[in-house]
Amino acid sequence: MAxxxxxxxxxxxxxxxxxxxxxxRAMDGLMTKRAAMFADxxxxxxxxxxxxxxxxxxxxxxxxxxxxxxxxLTENGVHVHWAETVDQGNAIFKQILxxxxxxxxxxxxxxxxxxxxxxxxxxxDGIEVIEADLGEYIIxxxxxxxxxxxxPAIHKNKQQIARLFSQKxxxxxxxxxxxxxxxxxxxxxxxxxxxxDAGVSGVNVAVAETGTLVLVENEGNGRMCTTIPKLHxxxxxxxxxxxxxxxxxxxxxxxxxxxxxxxxxxxxxxxxGPRRPGEKDGPEEVHLVILDNGRSRVFxxxxxxNTLRxxxxxxxxxxxxxxxxxxxxxxxxxxxxxxxxxxxxQILGMDxxxxxxxxxxLCNACVEVCPVEIPIASLLVRLRGEAIRPEPGAVKGAGSxxxxxxxxxxxxxxxxxxxxxxxxxxxxxxxxxxxxxPGRMPLLKEWTSVRSRPRFxxxxxxxLARREKVSxx
Amino acid sequence: MTDARTAILGRxxxxxxxxxxxxxxxxxxxxxGWTAEHRLERLRRMMEAVHTxxxxxxxxxxxxxxxxxxxQEGVPGLIYAPATAIGRRLAAEWSGxxxxxxxxxxxxxxxxxxxxxxxxxxxxxxGGIAETGSLILWTDADQPRSLSLVPPLHIALLDVNSLxxxxxxxxxxxxxxxxxxxNLLLISGPSxxxxxxxxxxxxxxxxxxxxxxxxxxx
Numbered sequence: 001m002a003x004x005x006x007x008x009x010x011x012x013x014x015x016x017x018x019x020x021x022x023x024x025r026a027m028d029g030l031m032t033k034r035a036a037m038f039a040d041x042x043x044x045x046x047x048x049x050x051x052x053x054x055x056x057x058x059x060x061x062x063x064x065x066x067x068x069x070x071x072x073l074t075e076n077g078v079h080v081h082w083a084e085t086v087d088q089g090n091a092i093f094k095q096i097l098x099x100x101x102x103x104x105x106x107x108x109x110x111x112x113x114x115x116x117x118x119x120x121x122x123x124x125d126g127i128e129v130i131e132a133d134l135g136e137y138i139i140x141x142x143x144x145x146x147x148x149x150x151x152p153a154i155h156k157n158k159q160q161i162a163r164l165f166s167q168k169x170x171x172x173x174x175x176x177x178x179x180x181x182x183x184x185x186x187x188x189x190x191x192x193x194x195x196x197d198a199g200v201s202g203v204n205v206a207v208a209e210t211g212t213l214v215l216v217e218n219e220g221n222g223r224m225c226t227t228i229p230k231l232h233x234x235x236x237x238x239x240x241x242x243x244x245x246x247x248x249x250x251x252x253x254x255x256x257x258x259x260x261x262x263x264x265x266x267x268x269x270x271x272x273g274p275r276r277p278g279e280k281d282g283p284e285e286v287h288l289v290i291l292d293n294g295r296s297r298v299f300x301x302x303x304x305x306n307t308l309r310x311x312x313x314x315x316x317x318x319x320x321x322x323x324x325x326x327x328x329x330x331x332x333x334x335x336x337x338x339x340x341x342x343x344x345x346q347i348l349g350m351d352x353x354x355x356x357x358x359x360x361x362l363c364n365a366c367v368e369v370c371p372v373e374i375p376i377a378s379l380l381v382r383l384r385g386e387a388i389r390p391e392p393g394a395v396k397g398a399g400s401x402x403x404x405x406x407x408x409x410x411x412x413x414x415x416x417x418x419x420x421x422x423x424x425x426x427x428x429x430x431x432x433x434x435x436x437x438p439g440r441m442p443l444l445k446e447w448t449s450v451r452s453r454p455r456f457x458x459x460x461x462x463x464l465a466r467r468e469k470v471s472x473x
Numbered sequence: 474m475t476d477a478r479t480a481i482l483g484r485x486x487x488x489x490x491x492x493x494x495x496x497x498x499x500x501x502x503x504x505x506g507w508t509a510e511h512r513l514e515r516l517r518r519m520m521e522a523v524h525t526x527x528x529x530x531x532x533x534x535x536x537x538x539x540x541x542x543x544x545q546e547g548v549p550g551l552i553y554a555p556a557t558a559i560g561r562r563l564a565a566e567w568s569g570x571x572x573x574x575x576x577x578x579x580x581x582x583x584x585x586x587x588x589x590x591x592x593x594x595x596x597x598x599x600g601g602i603a604e605t606g607s608l609i610l611w612t613d614a615d616q617p618r619s620l621s622l623v624p625p626l627h628i629a630l631l632d633v634n635s636l637x638x639x640x641x642x643x644x645x646x647x648x649x650x651x652x653x654x655x656n657l658l659l660i661s662g663p664s665x666x667x668x669x670x671x672x673x674x675x676x677x678x679x680x681x682x683x684x685x686x687x688x689x690x691x
Contacts, residue, residue, distance in 0.1 A: 028669055046501035057494040063485040082478040134677055135668035151668060182666060182674040189678060194588045210653050220622060220679020221662040227618045227656070228580075236479065245650040249502050249640040260667070263519065264605035264640075267679070268659035275655065278614035281580035282655055292477070296484040305488075365514050439665075 006355050019155055023327050026154050030318040033261030034369070037204045051254040052373040054247045058239075062299065063210045064242045066290065072211030076273035079287045083116075089291050090121035093200075093233060096287055097127060100231050102197035105187075108215070108222040109133035109331035110202030111149050111236050111312060112239070112291055114334040115234055115347075129200075130192045132221035134185050141168045147328030149335060150259045150314040173389050179394035189221070199225030203236035204311070206288075209244045213288065215269040216252060232274075232283035238290050239299075239308040251311060254371035254408040258313035279351055294347040294396065301394045303382060307342050316376060322359050331356065338366035342379045349397030350387045357383040399433070405442050427460040497611050502641035505604070512636040513687075514604035519606025520587050523599035524675050528686045531633060535557070536566055539628070541569040543593070552576050552587075552594045552624060556615040557631055582621050587619065592617075593626035600635035602643055602659070608685065609643060610658040618656050627680040629660070633687050649684065 013019055023411040038044040058065060070080045081094075097105075105122065107113065107129055119129045119140075131140040135153040139146060141164055146152030152159070158176050165184055166174040172184050201222055205214040205358035213234050215222045226232050242248065275282035299305050317323040317337025329371045330334035331345035332353050341360060345353040359379045366376045386393055387401035416423045434456035447454075459467075507515070517527060530538050543551060547601035552574045554560045554592075567573055576594075580587065596616055599609040607630055612618040621627045640659070644650070649657065664679030674679060 029671060043501060046498070048495055048498065051499055053495040054499045057497065060490060060492055060494050063482050063489055066482065066485070081482055083536075084477040084480055086684065088477055132664045132678065133668070151671070153668055158672070161669055178669045178672040178674050181669055182677050186677055191680070194584060210650055212653055212657075218664070219666045219677040220597040221677070223618070223622050223658075224678055227622060228584075232677075238485075245644060246499070246641060247497070249644070250499075253502070254638070256637075264607055264659065264661050266523070266660065266662050266665055268607075270653065270657040271655070272653040272657070273655050276614070279612075279655060280576065280614070281619045282531065290481075295479055296488070299485055299490040302490060420475045428651060 005360060006330060006334055006353070010326040010359070013326040013330045019327050020325060022155055022157055023324050026151070027318050027324045030261065034258060034318070037257040037263070047250055048371055048373060050250045051311075051371050052309070052410065054242060054251055055311070055372045056377050058247075059299070059305060059308055060377055061243065062239070062241070065243055068208040068243075069211065069241050070290075071207055072208060072226035073273075073288060074211075076211045077286070078211065078273055079285070081287060081289045082292070083289055084292045086116040086293055089116040089235065089289055089293070090118060092289050093118060093122065093235075094125060096233060097122070097198060097229070100197060100285075102231060103127050104133050104192075104195055104197045105129045106192050106196040106198075106202055106221075106225050106229065107136075107200040108202065108217065108225040109136050109152070110200065110235060111334060112144075112202055113200060114146060115293060116235070116291065117235075118235075130189070130196075132189055132219075132225055133194070133217075134182065134219060134221075137185055137189065138164065141165075144331065145334065147336065148314060148317065149312055149337075149339075155329065156354060157296075164264045177399060193224040193228050195447060196225075196229045198231040198233060199227075201225050201232065201234050201236050203240050203288070204255065205248055206241045207243075207245050207248060210395045211272060212245065213269075213272065214252070214273045216256060216265040216267070217269070218262075218266040222269055226269060227273055227282055230284050231287075232271075232285070233287045233289065234271075235289040235291060237308075238292055238295050239310075242444060255311050255313050258315040258369065258371045274402075279382040280458060295316055297394075297396060298343075298346045304346065304379065304394070306374050307339075307346065307379060309374050310339055311372055312341070313371060315369045315371065319365040319369050321361065321363060321365070326359075337375045338380075339374075342374075342376055342383060345383055345387075345397075346395055349400075350383070350395055351397035353399045354383075354397065356389040357381075409443060424462075427462070431456050431458055431460050431463075499641060502639055503637040504642045507603060507638050509557055509633070509636070512601075512638065513543050515603045516601050516606050516636060519603075520662060520683075523606070523665065524683075525606075526684045527661050527684065528684060530686055531689050535630065535688050536562065536568075537684060538569050540568060548626060549592050550574050550622060551628075552591055554596065556617045557597055559595060560615075563595070576617055576620055580617065587623050591624040594621055594624040594630060595628040595630070598620045598629050598631050598635075599647065600637060600643060601631050602640050604635050604639045605659075605661060607640070607659040607661040609647075610660055611654045611660070612656045613654050621658070621660065622679055625676065625681045626661070626684065627660075627682070628684045628686065630686045630688055633689065 081092045131137045138153040147155040162176045163393045203213045274286040323337040331340050333463050341356045386395045386398040389399045414427045550572045553563045555575045663683040665675045666677040
């Protein structure tokens with residue numbers, strides 16, 4: 001994905017009134033409902049501090065916790081796999097599936113599976129992957145990617161979904177009734193659950209102490225995917241682990257209330273292994289794929305490491321003025337909104353997604369609502385610096401946006417502010433001859449492409465002050 | 474992928490800091506000091522807000538009221554787990570009217586029937602959580618996972634003396650960390666979705682209805 005893609009996609013999105021209306025309405029609703037969930041400020045502050053402490057503690061002990069998690073899961077009978085890259089992740093899936101001759105998959109909602117492009121990779125091998133979360137199912141029918149990490153089909157209205165279902169689902173009559181649309185999906189997908197060879201899920205929290213994979217959901221598709229097929233494969237980013245089971249309740253409370261303003265989701269699944277002797281159902285084999293994909297590099301920098309605290313609630317995008325206007329599809333990578341603006345450039349590289357940290361007014365709305373206190377605005381500023389640093393650095397692709405013209409301009413600016421005579425000369429020249437600067441000159445042309453050219457005052461502030469005899473205090 | 478494991482853990486270890494982990498204050502998720510009446514009232518209010526139905530059988534035997542309810546709702550059959558306490562009572566004392574179906578074999582042996590024909594499944598619970606309005610379900614050899622998942626109606630017995638204020642309190646007092654089942658569940662209503670225009674719709678993949686039977690003792 002080219003660096004300019006966000007800019008172009010955002011411009012196109014801004015010109016789509018239907019898309020903007022769909023997002024505006026949805027985000028307004030989510031913000032209002034979330035605020036009501038955290039009406040008690042003291043409770044919010046205390047819970048948020050606890051959530052941030054849980055996540056910070058996890059990251060401080062990350063390598064040890066991952067080893068403990070692996071040991072405990074193995075003891076419970078779960079197979080643990082490690083993937084450094086997207087390709088390794090997909091290869092692990094293929095190996096497991098081919099060992100079981102599994103060709104029909106049902107998948108619960110998982111952003112990490114989007115990150116590795118699992119569906120695409122498996123479909124290339126002739127394996128059918130059915131997205132079971134209703135929102136994911138809708139966008140899969142339309143060959144789209146999620147536009148929101150919690151509500152993947154938020155960009156569509158019910159008329160669009162009604163049209164889609166009537167075209168893509170066999171024998172489906174056109175209806176805009178939400179209950180009947182939901183019923184149609186239920187009918188199709190229950191068949192798929194019953195017939196599937198394997199189920200795939202994500203993980204919201206992995207507990208090292210007990211070797212438990214925690215998964216929250218409302219629909220029951222997560223339960224179906226992890227209960228009915230003989231084989232269950234879970235996939236998670238390596239940052240998802242916590243030390244103890246008792247750390248789960250505060251994280252889930254922050255997650256569900258921030259995400260969809262629910263005190264809890266309909267189902268909280270705590271999975272601690274495959275079917276035990278005598279049990280009548282549940283998968284016979286459970287696998288966990290732990291994905292790095294650049295996370296260990298993010299982890300290496302003490303400031304940027306805070307990116308990995310994220311519990312993927314989506315509150316930052318719900319409150320982001322940029323996201324609300326351009327929607328999730330404008331962003332490269334799979335994580336849109338503020339978290340995407342700090343995570344995607346670090347995973348894909350500054351050379352690929354280096355313009356993302358600039359897609360922000362630094363209004364701080366995301367920082368105020370983040371349930372685990374990620375300093376998103378500071379990280380955006382840090383990444384802007386990384387993009388133009390003169391030499392490669394900690395972040396993948398750092399320095400790739402370095403521009404000599406810009407660098408020299410700032411050097412000149414700094415010099416003028418250090419040398420009074422030069423400052424006076426510069427301001428004198430700009431006030432007298434600034435009008436002659438061509439609007440198409442570098443650095444100025446981006447501004448003048450959509451705005452009128454700024455006009456310099458005919459006298460500097462210093463000159464005006466002298467004329468008005470304002471004493472220099 | 475041993476190499477990947479070594480490489481990943483190696484990079485993480487090389488970067489891990491020596492900072493002192495921040496302290497955790499669990500007061501905000503601790504018991505609230507609620508009365509038994511308030512716990513039940515709250516749990517019921519929270520669960521009813523998401524379309525859970527209740528049958529209050531406190532102070533009486535639940536078998537008769539359940540049978541009447543099933544007949545009234547036209548439920549054609551009830552699946553039960555024969556080795557559980559609830560299952561044993563049903564097998565011994567059910568007075569008919571609605572056929573009982575015993576979940577006495579592996580799911581694979583009757584998966585088609587379960588998916589295509591089942592109407593209702595009944596399970597016990599290990600208690601409830603008042604703060605969030607949730608039921609605690611342990612699944613094991615006696616109580617299968619699909620019993621509360623596949624039939625369109627899930628019926629759960631809840632002992633009103635086993636309510637906790639918070640999730641955190643329940644897991645600590647029941648000592649979950651000392652031995653987790655294969656699948657431990659919190660269930661807070663019937664299956665739902667808001668993926669179409671954020672409009673709530675019930676019964677997408679899991680049960681369409683959830684009936685909680687309140688009892689004094691099971």
